[in-house]
Amino acid sequence: MRRLLILLLFVPLGSALAKEKMSWNMDVLDIQMLQGQTQTFDLVLYNFSGGEGAKLHVVPALQEWVSIHPSIIEDTSDQEHALVVLVSSRTDSPVGTFDGVIQVREFKAGKSNSALTMPLPVILKITDAVSSLPPDPGSKNDQTLVGIDSDLDGVRDDIQRYIVMNYGDNEALKLALLQGAKVNQLKLILSGDKEASRHVAKLSMRVVECVGFVSDMDMDAFDEYQKITAKQMNTRQRSKAYDQYQQNLAGSITYTTDGDGSESCEFDVLATSQ
Structure with missing residues (x-):
């Protein structure tokens, strides 16, 4: 025992x-x-x-x-x-x-x-970043207001291809520009709704803050964003919708957020900027 x-x-x-x-x-x-x-x-x-x-x-x-x-x-x-x-x-x-x-x-x-x-x-x-992109949509892309977005990411295929192929070496700026392209698409889609347009204007301000943060307020980055915006308004129908969006903002004020702009990015900007 x-x-x-x-x-x-x-x-x-x-x-x-x-x-x-x-x-x-x-x-x-x-x-x-x-x-x-x-x-x-x-x-x-x-x-x-x-x-x-x-x-x-x-x-x-x-x-x-x-x-x-x-x-x-x-x-x-x-x-x-x-x-x-x-x-x-x-x-x-x-x-x-x-x-x-x-x-x-x-x-x-x-x-x-x-x-x-x-x-x-x-x-x-x-x-391969390019091979993962949707194909060039061709002339059919300009036959409607929204164009062709085959992967349903909120950005027209031609714009998505342009951003990835031209800014792929700067991940943070690429993502900021894609965020901006999504908002620009909403400006067109929601141009018939005044209240919705004013909400989109707030999202647009967040894009400006995000681009400013990832580029350290480099004016060239803002110029690139404006260039992409112009590409998205490339038909008469889209241009008219964008003008209507702008008219919907008459009399309204869109405020910036507090902070350095990093929180306005819809992605982990600190990780992608390393």
Whole structure:
């Protein structure tokens, strides 16, 4: 009986002292993006302890596009380490699928950094930005007020193609201009409704604030937005609808928002501006 009691007491004690294995909050970081895009991912490293800290290392096959922040872990007493993975591709980045891992390399006095077990697999797929666009709508695009929006993203296909193909190397400005193009489309669609037009005017002011923020108030960016607006009013029917929208705003005042303009963007402007 005494031996059995000792055994029962010993087993829980051993289990309590067992060290939990290092792990991540995901099994694989699977990334799909277009050329010229930037994305961020929240990553958590659990149960890293020991040594004098560690360095997070992205293997060379992915370093052109992938980085991790912070890349150094100094406080090994924490059981959870919050990290951010930044993935950024250029407009001329090669198209394809790229595999690699994020390693944890432990610091130990007097020894070279050693890579620990449990690296995080990373799969990055970069897709051709132009091939993902809807086709050129051709002359049928100008036969109606709204034109052709085959992917139903709120922007006419010809305008979407123009913005992506000309501003794809500046993700934040590209998204701000697409936001503006959506609002311009609403100006035409809702031009017959006075109250709706005044609501759209507020959205239009948000676009101006967003473009100002992402371009650091560069007047060239505002000129580009005006150029895109002109492209959207390229037929007599559209021009008349835009004039009606402007008339609907007579006597009304549209105010700017407080802040630096970043909150007026409908996308994560801080992430895309990195």
